[in-house]
Amino acid sequence: xxxxxxxxxxxxxxxxxxxxxxxxxxxxxxxxxxxxxxxxxxxxxxxxxxxxxxxxxxxxxxxxxxxxxxxxxxxxxxxxxxxxxxxxxxxxxxxxxxxxxxxxxxxxxxxxxxxxxxxxxxxxxxxxxxxxxxxxxxxxxxxxxxxxxxxxxxxxxxxxxxxxxxxxxxxxxxxxxxxxxxxxxxxxxxxxxxxxxxxxxxxxxxxxxxxxxxxxxxxxxxxxxxx
Numbered sequence: 397x398x399x400x401x402x403x404x405x406x407x408x409x410x411x412x413x414x415x416x417x418x419x420x421x422x423x424x425x426x427x428x429x430x431x432x433x434x435x436x437x438x439x440x441x442x443x444x445x446x447x448x449x450x451x452x453x454x455x456x457x458x459x460x461x462x463x464x465x466x467x468x469x470x471x472x473x474x475x476x477x478x479x480x481x482x483x484x485x486x487x488x489x490x491x492x493x494x495x496x497x498x499x500x501x502x503x504x505x506x507x508x509x510x511x512x513x514x515x516x517x518x519x520x521x522x523x524x525x526x527x528x529x530x531x532x533x534x535x536x537x538x539x540x541x542x543x544x545x546x547x548x549x550x551x552x553x554x555x556x557x558x559x560x561x562x563x564x565x566x567x568x569x570x571x572x573x574x575x576x577x578x579x580x581x582x583x584x585x586x587x588x589x590x591x592x593x594x595x596x597x598x599x600x601x602x603x604x605x606x607x608x609x610x611x612x613x614x615x616x617x618x619x620x621x622x623x
Contacts, residue, residue: 400612407605414601418594422461425485425591426477431581436478436486443494443573444472452497456480463489465496467511472497484580488588491574492595495566506561517555524548532616542617546610553610556603563599567592 434442440454457463457473465472472493478486499507524545531542571589574580580588 400608400615403608404605404612407601407608411598411601411605414594414597418591418598421591421594422477422485425488425587426481426483428484428584428587429482430484430487430579431584432579433482434487434579435480435482436474436490437480439487439574439579440472440474440490440494442577442579443491443570444497446573446577447494447498447501449497449501461489463493465493465500467496467500467507470497470500484584484587485591487574487579488570488591489595491570491579491588492566492592494573495569496562498569499562499566504562504565506558506565510555510558510562513551513555513558517551520548520551524552528613535617539617542613546613546617549606549610549613553603553606556599556606559599560603563596567596 430439437454437456444450444452444454452465452470452472454472454474456479457475459475460477462475463473463478474490474493478489496507498504527548528542528545531538531545535542567589570592571585574588575585
């Protein structure tokens with residue numbers, strides 16, 4: 397149990413550090429104009445068009461780094477610092493989100509699996525903390541309850557793990573297209589790649605944190621079952 401606690405603390409520290417580096421990288425590359433001078437929205441429109449995707453709407457959403465692709469209504473949502481910005485960071489983020497639209501268009505396996513898991517994980521997220529809390533408190537009376545909570549949490553962990561190849565693949569598609577389309581050049585391509593790399597690290601650390609937490613609850617359950 398002590399080892400798991402050390403891992404959880406380490407994951408939290410790493411998560412904080414990675415988020416800080418990501419914010420600094422994004423702020424830095426947001427000050428550097430892209431060679432073509434296109435806004436994030438224009439980059440998104442061009443990448444979608446180049447891949448023959450004509451039914452996805454590019455729109456603006458409020459917030460910082462709230463960019464996302466919604467496969468349900470086929471909208472590509474770009475945040476304040478991306479939609480109208482002409483920076484390298486904006487081009488990278490817009491292309492990354494378009495990468496998800498391209499995945500959807502060509503039925504990329506991990507994305508399809510993640511989409512299939514959404515309703516199940518949504519249910520799990522609504523109940524998992526309550527079930528786990530009750531399971532821990534009542535472990536000596538209802539020992540099976542905590543295992544039900546663990547099963548729910550395992551679904552959220554699986555979702556985090558499946559998300560990794562989805563995000564990494566979207567970034568790879570983004571960097572390759574940005575280079576091919578001439579949106580970035582020899583100087584700015586490493587910047588776009590670096591920004592997306594640190595964004596990917598946030599998903600890696602989230603998956604590790606979820607996995608460590610899962611083992612923590614399993615340790616509680618197995619310890620309680622021996623009492």
